Amino acid sequence: MKLSRKALQSDFSPMRKYYKASIEAKNRGISIYHLNIGQPDIETPKEYFKAIRGFNSKTDAYAPSQGSEDLLAAVVKYYKSIGQDITKDNVVITTGGSEALLFAAICTMDYGDEVLIPEPFYPNYATIFNAAGGVIKPIHTLHSEDYFYADPKKIGKLITRKTKALLLSNPNNPTGTAIGDKQMLDMLELCRENDIFLICDEVYREIYFGKEQKSSSALQFRDYDENVVVIDSASKRFSCCGSRIGALISRNNDIIQNSLKFAQARLSVSTINQAGAIALFDGITEKYSKELCEKYKRRIDVAVSELEKIPGVEVSVPAGAFYIMAALPIEDADEFQSWLLSSFDDNKETVMFAPGR
Amino acid sequence: MKLSRKALQSDFSPMRKYYKASIEAKNRGISIYHLNIGQPDIETPKEYFKAIRGFNSKTDAYAPSQGSEDLLAAVVKYYKSIGQDITKDNVVITTGGSEALLFAAICTMDYGDEVLIPEPFYPNYATIFNAAGGVIKPIHTLHSEDYFYADPKKIGKLITRKTKALLLSNPNNPTGTAIGDKQMLDMLELCRENDIFLICDEVYREIYFGKEQKSSSALQFRDYDENVVVIDSASKRFSCCGSRIGALISRNNDIIQNSLKFAQARLSVSTINQAGAIALFDGITEKYSKELCEKYKRRIDVAVSELEKIPGVEVSVPAGAFYIMAALPIEDADEFQSWLLSSFDDNKETVMFAPGR
Missing domain, CATH: 3.90.1150.10 (Aspartate Aminotransferase, domain 1)
Structure with a gap:
């Protein structure tokens, strides 16, 4: 076989x-x-373990597929704290950022569809898009240019009828490159003109020490709500990689509703880890x-x-x-x-x- | 878009x-x-919560992608207790039975490939195989025949060049139908003759009260090691659905090695829930x-x-x-x-x- x-x-x-x-x-x-x-x-912050030890239900039962109501609220609150106005309806809690990425790939890619990614890239992107039948078109970048990729002309030339999304991580894993608001707007405009998604992996959002201002989140540019899909995770922000708590965030309702189909098919994210993550998103400060x-x-x-x-x-x-x-x-x-x-x-x-x- | x-x-x-x-x-x-x-x-057995409360690392870190060494050992031990001789190399720990099924679907299905499933079936099978680009060919069954499906002639007629797998759940969700050793052998022989996989969802293995002997596991028939992929889960067996601990089990090394690629891409299963599951697979008796x-x-x-x-x-x-x-x-x-x-x-x-x- x-x-x-x-x-x-x-x-x-x-x-x-x-x-x-x-x-x-x-x-x-x-x-x-x-x-x-x-x-x-x-x-990992002590609040996390305290919440987990305090889990006091006698049955470890399924949580809602979209995420527990309290964790959804905590994620919305965290986004408010970084200046982004979202609602629970814009969020699907996932098993790590990896599952958020898988949902984004499944929802946007049919067999042979293309996603553009600056190279070198996090190698697991390839396997996850492979799983969804997608094909990665690398955007070549140079060591001598600090792996800068955000040139709309250069990327525009790579867009074909099969291109469905541009995938960025900002700051970038593994190159550490980060783009500012001006470049983010260039990328969003490129995506809107070509009717493709910007999938923005922002799991390293707060870990930034460059000289220039980094764009906080692709979510801040409200004219591009339909294009933006953010991949997020508690793993790096709160040093709790084993908790496997992530989120897919978008104001594009089609993306959320279709991601929910796959979220429902896998039933739920770990109930106890969600209880722990509530304490992190709700309680851990800037x-x-x-x-x-x-x-x-x-x-x-x-x-x-x-x-x-x-x-x-x-x-x-x-x-x-x-x-x-x-x-x-x-x-x-x-x-x-x-x-x-x-x-x-x-x-x-x-x-x-x-x-x- | x-x-x-x-x-x-x-x-x-x-x-x-x-x-x-x-x-x-x-x-x-x-x-x-x-x-x-x-x-x-x-x-949920108290041993589970005790193990979770006893988790004493200061960082909730990634576990190995295949599963923690102790959980792999505990699953092997559990299989020994039901008479099945497997090794750690036959097991991939997954985020619930759902992810085990997703890995099986991704590894066996390209776009348009077919999987045969007795109908009515657990509706999430459809979404999961859809995600992998597969197509479900239902095996129609009748209420008046207690939804019996295991007729090799009837199923044989549905097999085409595109058929890659037969998916059974034994006992069946939602019909409650269960097949015995004789029928399981018929199904395995059919799969071997046609060079397709038997994906056997055995998450309800121990919940059986029919009059005739039910087949314990598709794994017991050693002549068909290459064909058999078992989907398993702690959820129903130990009443811990929220823990999202499952397993993909096969003696077909290609299946394990390729599932591992996708397991690596999503990094790990929840570390704390694996600690809880060790206490279940290792300690809970017949x-x-x-x-x-x-x-x-x-x-x-x-x-x-x-x-x-x-x-x-x-x-x-x-x-x-x-x-x-x-x-x-x-x-x-x-x-x-x-x-x-x-x-x-x-x-x-x-x-x-x-x-x-």
């Missing part, structure tokens, strides 16, 4: 595919610095975000300055998110990663990273 | 689409008997299942005998799962459901059901 083309043409995640090799290395007594996955060591952001900034500064000392390594200084793109003086990143896990150690320590492309 | 065909041709879930109307009814002071969704009122099953049996007996007293109602007595198919003396089930919520009450009480088709 042959599996589907969309399965066979998908890759294993570069962040996850060395998991087995890493277990084997650990079994040999090697400890590993995990640079391969966006798993913060920062503590001050928390600022401190989080400063912490990441200090780490980025140290990492960049140390990487720059290594001969042959080229580093791009990120303006946001918490990744660094570094060109290493090696021929094959996959081979190098395998070797680091299977044959290398420095005082019983080694490193895992995500090979770029 | 037009959304994808697969979104537009999907329906809202018949179990979930009246959610808003039900909230409105509740706001008018009407209390509702929820017969529309498989949400048990039975308590005795619990038996008592659960007896409880449902008593309820089914009462419901069937009361329904049979209503003139014009035809009831099919289920052999397993916990649903009842009843033909009501009405013209349009959707209209009737809307009316029950918007315009009817008996002493401030009304009923929600899932309109069949």
Whole structure:
């Protein structure tokens, strides 16, 4: 029996595919610095665990498919705090940002439809759009230009009759590039002119330390309500990646209603994790975000300055998110990663990273 | 902007689409008997909540994409207890049985590929296979034959070059039909002859009270290892629907490896809910299942005998799962459901059901 083309043409995640090799290395007594996955060591706010321990129903029952009423309200409140006026009807709570992205892909893509994404991009985008039958058209960007992509002329040339969406992450995972209001408006105008969606992954929204003003959210430009689909997540903002709480947010009612069909088909998001997330979206203040952001900034500064000392390594200084793109003086990143896990150690320590492309 | 065909041709879930109307009814002071969704009122075992409250990491971090090592071990142990010999390498932990089904659909279906399903079927199957670009070919069954479907000749005639899988639920949601070893072997032989998968949804495995022996699991017939994909879930077995812990189980390594690609793309299943589920799969004994099953049996007996007293109602007595198919003396089930919520009450009480088709 042959599996589907969309399965066979998908890759294993570069962040996850060395998991087995890493277990084997650990079994040999090697400890590993995990640079391969966006798993913060920062503590989840205590309010989250308090809410989870306080869950006092005797049955862990399904939640409403769209999300629990209290979590929807908390997400609306959080968006008010960053100046965006949305209602519960604009929100679908999802199992992580990943599921929000899957719903966006399923709702916009038929077989062979195209989505434009600045490259290098978060590799899981490819697998998720593959799953929905979509095809990624990369927007090539350059290390020497800090991976800037927001040129409407350049992107406009890539739009075909099959293009259904432009997918951005702002700040970008993994390049750290972030765009301001002016560029965001350019992107929105391009999308409206070509009748396509702007899917904006904003899970790193608050983690930004660039010099210029970053656009807060694609949701702020009300003339483009029909085009904008925002992907959001509690994972990075509140350092609770294991909670798998995300959201798809749009003022385009067709997007919400059709996402709801798929939300209903998978019944609900974890009830207990939603209870925990209410405490985060409802109770955690802007001050928390600022401190989080400063912490990441200090780490980025140290990492960049140390990487720059290594001969042959080229580093791009990120303006946001918490990744660094570094060109290493090696021929094959996959081979190098395998070797680091299977044959290398420095005082019983080694490193895992995500090979770029 | 037009959304994808697969979104537009999907329906809202018949179990979930009246959610808003039900909230409105509740706001008018009407209390509702929820017969529309498989949400048990039975308590989740205390071991589950104890494990969740005992979660003592300071960061709720991602779990491995395939599932936490301890949960994989606990699922393997549970399968041993029902006589099935599997290893961790045969299991992918998923966000509910729904995600296991989605992975099975994505891995087997390209656009226009067909899956055979006995009808009436769990309506969310349609949306999930739609999402993957698949097409459902129903196997018509009759109320007068207790919805029996397992006739290889009848099903064989429906198989085309595009057929990639036969999807069964055993016991069946919503008809309660269950098949024994003889029929399961017929189905497996049919699948092997035609080089297609048998996707067997066994989430109601332990809830069975029919007279004849039910097949325990499609996994028990080792000659058909390559064909069998089992969908499983903690939801019904341990009355923890909100925990969203499921599993895809197969000895076909291509299925596992390709499901893992999509599992990696969505990063992980809830870490805390996996901690809770370990206590269930590892600690809850066969005795619990038996008592659960007896409880449902008593309820089914009462419901069937009361329904049979209503003139014009035809009831099919289920052999397993916990649903009842009843033909009501009405013209349009959707209209009737809307009316029950918007315009009817008996002493401030009304009923929600899932309109069949």
